[in-house]
Amino acid sequence: MKTANILHELNYHDEKPQVTLLMETANTKELRIALQEGVEMKNHKAPFPIVVEVFQGEVLFGVGEEVYPMQSGMMVSLEGGVYHNLKAIKDSIVRLSISKFDQVERVTKVAE
Template sequence: MALNHAKSGEVIDVRPLGPALADARTTTLVKAEHLEVLRLVLPAGKAIAEHRVPGPITVHCLEGRFAFSALGEERELEAGRMLHLEAGEPHALRGIEDASLLVTLVLGKG
């Protein structure tokens, strides 16, 4: 089954999910040659082990709260807060509250 990703110029709703967050799943919103944008759903207590991505990333908390570990520090992000990392930086995430995040990955030379 093919996944539907937004087409160029299409409007995408990234507002908080509110009550629907509890049943939501991570979804890739945009997938292009050099760009991927996803809504990452991170339940309270769930952890994503340390990993790296080849390009720069941004992580924007849409709702809830989570911990982001990188560069030797753990930072808490809540709704409206965002950070970025340069390519290849190891990082890990941990849900403090049920949260959804807008993650943007640069996949190559764009």
């Protein structure tokens, strides 16, 4: 058994998302992305399927030409290779589930 707390040692940065690995399971890596209001994650794609959950706050989730408002509790899944982006409308905590074969460093580079 493994445990993690998505609220533990939470830090926001006023210019870029803060990415933290919460835990690694047999199939996934669970990440927290803390976005201060107005902070964005530029357009990018993941090599494997992902699941994005807005744990707290509100973000605009862009996929292609469409933009979807997402609030606390909402989730979306995307296949690998789909371009997407995020912008925080309020201070937000996003949980990102990525494949065990994906790299946390890839997500961190997107956040820079």
